[in-house]
Amino acid sequence: MLELVDLDRKLPKETYEKVFPDLETRLGDCQRAIRTAGVPVVMVFEGWDAAGKGTTINHVAQALDPRGFKVHPTVAATEAERARPWMWRFWNALPAAGNFAIFDRSWYGRVLRDRIEELVTESQWRQAYEEIAQFERQLTDSGVVLVKFWLHISRGEQRCRFKGIQRDPATAWRVGKQERKQHKKYKEWLVAVEEMLQRTDRPNAAWTIVEATQERFVRVKVVETILRAVEAELHRRSEEPKPVRQPMAAVPVGRPGQTTILDRVDLTRSLSREEYEEQLAALEERLFQLEHRLYTARIPAVIVYEGWDAAGKGGNIRRLTRGLDPRGYEVIPVGVPTAEELAHHYLWRFWRQTPKAGHIAIFDRSWYGRVLVERVEGLCTEAEWRRAFTEINEFEHQLVEFGTVIAKFWLHIDQEEQLRRFQDRQGNAHKQWKITEEDWRNREKWGQYSVAVVEMLERTSTTYAPWTILEANCKLYARVKALRTVADALERALNRA
Amino acid sequence: MLELVDLDRKLPKETYEKVFPDLETRLGDCQRAIRTAGVPVVMVFEGWDAAGKGTTINHVAQALDPRGFKVHPTVAATEAERARPWMWRFWNALPAAGNFAIFDRSWYGRVLRDRIEELVTESQWRQAYEEIAQFERQLTDSGVVLVKFWLHISRGEQRCRFKGIQRDPATAWRVGKQERKQHKKYKEWLVAVEEMLQRTDRPNAAWTIVEATQERFVRVKVVETILRAVEAELHRRSEEPKPVRQPMAAVPVGRPGQTTILDRVDLTRSLSREEYEEQLAALEERLFQLEHRLYTARIPAVIVYEGWDAAGKGGNIRRLTRGLDPRGYEVIPVGVPTAEELAHHYLWRFWRQTPKAGHIAIFDRSWYGRVLVERVEGLCTEAEWRRAFTEINEFEHQLVEFGTVIAKFWLHIDQEEQLRRFQDRQGNAHKQWKITEEDWRNREKWGQYSVAVVEMLERTSTTYAPWTILEANCKLYARVKALRTVADALERALNRA
Numbered sequence: 001m002l003e004l005v006d007l008d009r010k011l012p013k014e015t016y017e018k019v020f021p022d023l024e025t026r027l028g029d030c031q032r033a034i035r036t037a038g039v040p041v042v043m044v045f046e047g048w049d050a051a052g053k054g055t056t057i058n059h060v061a062q063a064l065d066p067r068g069f070k071v072h073p074t075v076a077a078t079e080a081e082r083a084r085p086w087m088w089r090f091w092n093a094l095p096a097a098g099n100f101a102i103f104d105r106s107w108y109g110r111v112l113r114d115r116i117e118e119l120v121t122e123s124q125w126r127q128a129y130e131e132i133a134q135f136e137r138q139l140t141d142s143g144v145v146l147v148k149f150w151l152h153i154s155r156g157e158q159r160c161r162f163k164g165i166q167r168d169p170a171t172a173w174r175v176g177k178q179e180r181k182q183h184k185k186y187k188e189w190l191v192a193v194e195e196m197l198q199r200t201d202r203p204n205a206a207w208t209i210v211e212a213t214q215e216r217f218v219r220v221k222v223v224e225t226i227l228r229a230v231e232a233e234l235h236r237r238s239e240e241p242k243p244v245r246q247p248m249a250a251v252p253v254g255r256p257g258q259t260t261i262l263d264r265v266d267l268t269r270s271l272s273r274e275e276y277e278e279q280l281a282a283l284e285e286r287l288f289q290l291e292h293r294l295y296t297a298r299i300p301a302v303i304v305y306e307g308w309d310a311a312g313k314g315g316n317i318r319r320l321t322r323g324l325d326p327r328g329y330e331v332i333p334v335g336v337p338t339a340e341e342l343a344h345h346y347l348w349r350f351w352r353q354t355p356k357a358g359h360i361a362i363f364d365r366s367w368y369g370r371v372l373v374e375r376v377e378g379l380c381t382e383a384e385w386r387r388a389f390t391e392i393n394e395f396e397h398q399l400v401e402f403g404t405v406i407a408k409f410w411l412h413i414d415q416e417e418q419l420r421r422f423q424d425r426q427g428n429a430h431k432q433w434k435i436t437e438e439d440w441r442n443r444e445k446w447g448q449y450s451v452a453v454v455e456m457l458e459r460t461s462t463t464y465a466p467w468t469i470l471e472a473n474c475k476l477y478a479r480v481k482a483l484r485t486v487a488d489a490l491e492r493a494l495n496r497a
Numbered sequence: 498m499l500e501l502v503d504l505d506r507k508l509p510k511e512t513y514e515k516v517f518p519d520l521e522t523r524l525g526d527c528q529r530a531i532r533t534a535g536v537p538v539v540m541v542f543e544g545w546d547a548a549g550k551g552t553t554i555n556h557v558a559q560a561l562d563p564r565g566f567k568v569h570p571t572v573a574a575t576e577a578e579r580a581r582p583w584m585w586r587f588w589n590a591l592p593a594a595g596n597f598a599i600f601d602r603s604w605y606g607r608v609l610r611d612r613i614e615e616l617v618t619e620s621q622w623r624q625a626y627e628e629i630a631q632f633e634r635q636l637t638d639s640g641v642v643l644v645k646f647w648l649h650i651s652r653g654e655q656r657c658r659f660k661g662i663q664r665d666p667a668t669a670w671r672v673g674k675q676e677r678k679q680h681k682k683y684k685e686w687l688v689a690v691e692e693m694l695q696r697t698d699r700p701n702a703a704w705t706i707v708e709a710t711q712e713r714f715v716r717v718k719v720v721e722t723i724l725r726a727v728e729a730e731l732h733r734r735s736e737e738p739k740p741v742r743q744p745m746a747a748v749p750v751g752r753p754g755q756t757t758i759l760d761r762v763d764l765t766r767s768l769s770r771e772e773y774e775e776q777l778a779a780l781e782e783r784l785f786q787l788e789h790r791l792y793t794a795r796i797p798a799v800i801v802y803e804g805w806d807a808a809g810k811g812g813n814i815r816r817l818t819r820g821l822d823p824r825g826y827e828v829i830p831v832g833v834p835t836a837e838e839l840a841h842h843y844l845w846r847f848w849r850q851t852p853k854a855g856h857i858a859i860f861d862r863s864w865y866g867r868v869l870v871e872r873v874e875g876l877c878t879e880a881e882w883r884r885a886f887t888e889i890n891e892f893e894h895q896l897v898e899f900g901t902v903i904a905k906f907w908l909h910i911d912q913e914e915q916l917r918r919f920q921d922r923q924g925n926a927h928k929q930w931k932i933t934e935e936d937w938r939n940r941e942k943w944g945q946y947s948v949a950v951v952e953m954l955e956r957t958s959t960t961y962a963p964w965t966i967l968e969a970n971c972k973l974y975a976r977v978k979a980l981r982t983v984a985d986a987l988e989r990a991l992n993r994a
Contacts, residue, residue, distance in 0.1 A: 025927055032930060057823045062815055066828035066861060073824035078576050104824060170786040173793060289667035296670060318559055326554045327570040327601060331563035338837065364563060430522055433529060 047151025069100035083356035091351035251447035270474035284323035307411025544648025566597035580853035588848035637701035748944035767971035781820035804908025
């Protein structure tokens with residue numbers, strides 16, 4: 001594949017000077033067009049050391065308005081990055097709608113240098129291929145334009161360039177041990193690069209191999225490729241019918257003959273105040289111990305709370321955290337997304353909040369909003385929420401691969417219990433703020449939500465991240481069960497570690 | 498001072514049980530009140546190791562809605578934090594209006610542990626006192642409620658608690674070398690703590706010493722103190738007349754007899770295309786070398802571009818960056834603040850963008866917006882923009898203390914030249930997007946802007962961060978002068994290093 005690349009391709013100066021200024025203008029126009037259309041664009045520059053990635057990126061950047069792009073040099077991972085799943089740093093760097101993100105090296109490092117230098121195990125880089133495929137698919141599915149370049153030069157050309165860099169005292173430090181190693185292992189790299197190109201070339205995430213011997217040629221080819229990709233997406237959007245977003249049609253509650261997993265929940269389960277106090281105290285002590293062991297073992301944990309309005313999420317979370325050291329956990333309340341969050345992939349805000357090694361993140365509502373409220377209220381398209389089941393499973397799988405413990409709770413109550421609690425809230429001056437018009441509106445959609453909840457539980461309860469339904473008509477019972485479930489999950493992880 | 502603290506203060510169980518639930522409810526109410534009033538609250542918990550900071554914070558947190566607070570444990574600085582001025586991490590952690598930020602240890606580490614363990618030089622911790630004073634004043638001036646606690650226990654009590662912690666295998670690791678060292682040097686610490694309390698106790702940023710022998714007593718005192726501080730601020734706001742924000746009155750352009758620094762700018766300065774090409778090429782080469790040396794020397798640089806509309810900021814920045822390696826610089830365009838930015842201190846968004854060691858940040862417009870557009874258009878109060886001169890000088894001084902090189906440009910043109918450029922933009926299809934109604938409106942306020950610009954230049958041109966006026970009627974001249982000024986500034990810094 002790569003040996004067939006014609007590395008002698010060049011562009012005469014006159015042609016370049018005739019063609020390039022026009023390309024630059026078009027790139028500027030194109031930037032304004034993606035801004036208007038709200039298209040995010042991700043460019044990946046990979047290539048041999050000294051192939052000219054930096055210079056090329058600078059040339060692209062020169063033609064752009066700095067208000068709309070950001071360059072992300074992928075250097076060695078920082079402490080903060082090492083303490084999270086490896087894809088975290090790239091999710092963090094994704095552009096908002098209407099912006100460019102330019103990656104100078106990228107997520108491909110794991111299947112290239114890290115692999116060759118044996119900085120990752122074979123199972124890690126093999127796994128990385130899958131996670132890259134998931135990542136890129138999730139991006140392009142959501143409308144991101146993804147352009148990937150491999151800047152290719154021959155071994156001889158690389159040697160020649162290294163010499164040039166070393167001659168200049170200001171740049172000599174750039175040819176270090178790493179660069180010399182790559183040059184020495186050029187053939188081994190070549191095999192890895194070919195494998196990478198083959199395994200990650202997809203219709204929506206295609207590689208462009210750039211014959212990088214001559215700068216002029218590189219610039220023109222790179223800018224033309226970007227323009228083609230962006231213009232194709234803009235054209236596609238203009239042709240495509242407007243996406244339909246509509247609320248779920250009404251569903252009668254309790255259709256006869258159809259019992260679901262929710263109907264089988266035994267809501268009579270309860271605990272006396274006495275049993276509760278006793279068990280709670282023991283569990284608090286156990287969790288305190290586990291939190292410290294988790295910290296020492298550098299295992300992260302994610303706890304997700306979902307449930308009906310007034311099912312008791314807040315009180316449950318408070319009991320879970322009461323005995324913990326606040327330096328070790330964080331409660332993350334999830335509300336209506338901000339404008340910045342809406343301008344990104346819906347998983348973006350959750351990726352940013354994944355806990356670092358040794359810490360516990362407790363989500364009060366979560367990414368499951370996509371298949372609950374967003375589905376029921378028609379805040380996303382059907383294609384979007386359908387796709388979300390897979391995307392969420394992939395997301396959680398990546399967390400688990402990193403060693404994260406996941407516990408997910410659905411707090412279940414019945415309609416009568418909810419009504420009692422709503423009325424209680426309205427009758428109590430200190431609780432009135434807890435109940436809003438929206439709660440009453442949601443209550444009317446009990447049937448639709450039931451359908452969404454059941455499908456969510458069925459499709460996203462996985463061996464690595466199972467759901468636990470909490471029988472929450474008795475709050476005391478639900479709290480003890482939640483604390484015990486978390487404690488058991490943490491203990492299992494610690495015993496495995 | 499501290500030897501007079503009565504460490505035997507206790508609260509009987511019955512009193513506590515009668516008082517505390519009510520305090521918790523009031524804290525919840527108070528949280529909703531600050532949310533409505535848009536008051537940000539910062540709480541600082543300092544104290545002896547094992548004095549119970551974590552437990553206390555957890556109790557405060559239990560009474561709060563997780564949607565409105567965040568706990569910031571101040572552990573050893575990360576790589577990213579070490580690569581910025583030391584206050585960077587605390588600015589980053591500031592709460593938005595209506596939220597609480599709870600610091601478990603804080604910026605006081607520098608004048609306590611770091612000082613005692615000799616992790617900072619004497620000049621660093623002395624400087625830290627000034628910077629802490631500036632920081633806290635800037636916060637409280639902007640309406641932040643700041644509550645600071647010192648949790649105090651005796652040496653004997655500390656010994657006793659360490660023993661308890663060490664007996665439990667889950668917590669034993671928490672008494673490490675650092676904690677043992679503090680215990681051994683209790684007296685030395687005592688001196689430093691007293692000095693800290695005395696030097697940083699201000700009316701708006703008062704310390705509360707908490708007798709921390711008994712948990713119940715601590716909880717009640719801490720919550721009562723928070724409530725008092727917040728309620729005082731809410732009361733103050735309700736009494737205070739609404740702040741007046743109004744645009745600057747019209748100022749005739751070119752008042753006779755009054756020549757300003759702007760009138761003395763020699764706008765006839767120019768360069769021929771030939772001189773320009775030659776000098777530019779040499780400067781580009783020089784900057785390329787300097788960027789690399791800067792990176793190796795880990796010196797950060799901040800370049801600020803301000804100037805009249807159409808004065809040529811964009812083109813100037815493009816020439817400055819054309820020859821640079823994109824991994825080493827970033828252009829930061831500053832536009833209208835987002836909702837999140839508006840909910841913070843106006844310097845917050847700029848603090849977050851300070852470059853890390855070895856990198857160059859180029860600001861296309863900047864924090865000077867406070868004393869330019871915000872002043873002229875009446876987007877802030879007179880007290881706010883007047884205060885800003887000092888705040889900005891302090892901000893830049895903190896950057897320079899860290900070793901940052903600062904260059905600030907005012908791109909100056911005259912009204913005729915601006916008109917010519919506006920008309921040119923409107924007549925050119927590829928440039929039309931550059932000119933908006935707002936540009937024409939700004940133009941009508943030339944007189945007001947002139948007053949604001951002159952005052953800005955006079956008040957914020959400091960020895961450590963001087964302004965350079967670029968004579969920009971000839972774009973070529975302005976570009977060469979900018980590049981040369983930057984190169985000279987970088988070179989001086991490198992020669993000093």
